Amino acid sequence: MIAVLGECVADGFTTRSPGDRPPAAALAGQADEGVELSLRVLPGGGPANTAVALARLGTPTRFLGRISGDVFGELFRRHLTASGVDLSASVDAGEPSTLAVAALDPGGQAEYTFYADGTADWQWTPYELDLDRLGPVTCLHTGSLALAKEPGRTAVEAFAREAAGRATISIDPNVRPSLASLADYPVSRWCEWTDILKLSADDLDFLLPGVPLERACDTWHDAGARLIVVTRGAAGALVSLDGERAAVPAQKVDVVDTVGAGDSFTAGLLHSLAAKGLLGGRLDGLDLETAVEAAELAVRVSALTCSVAGANPPWTV
16 A cells, blocks of 8 residues: 555646637727636646556555545545545545646646645644554655645654654655745755655756756765656656666657646556565665666656646556
């Protein structure tokens, strides 16, 4: 069993109606009848996406989230449950759901505007997070805004640190500069209790600007993380195990959008390691060849996610 701790976000994708006109029309005094912005809402959020992808791949998965009782929260529950995710450890939250409005560029890359003040995902308390809630798992995956955004980040970090005594710990910073500052991502401190650090090239540029990839990996290895995997889009991924490194090529795919691609990559990586019986401790049985095999599966899962709209990971690979 793998536990995933973090947010579930309502991803809104904008579409313009045929009657939309540019602002210049309004400035010229023309009527604005028929102007509207349509929003197509899909369940998302990095940790929730990872949980869904893991369960669809066949790995028993428990999601630890604070799920609102609003209309979006009900959408999350249906989506996670339909994918086979165990919600028994999640919290029924009174606060509203987080909303992220995504605008897609011609290459399918999403730029998000977040509506996250006072929402359910960030309100974790120590009372809500204890090891009884975690249950018997081999791995805890967390990160993203749940580990960076106050007021709950302190409780989440303390919980993950404590969980390291019984499970492999996986972190994906999944940085969001519009909502959190560089100081909110103390990755070297997280690496003191983290076994697997997965991040993107964009994350790396934000966290250690100007630092070569290999040197960044060595920095976080020295801090304690054994396995570091950096995704690089069309350039594939870099796998670094205790400083021993290998490149994994990307798969060619007709990209619809990249929403959830990194989350699906993480799921593929953890699914492969779990299937080989390597989770549950400090990755003592892992070698570079096996880590590369796990990353190769992760690349396939990510490519399949990019081939469809939204964070819709595959059921099989």
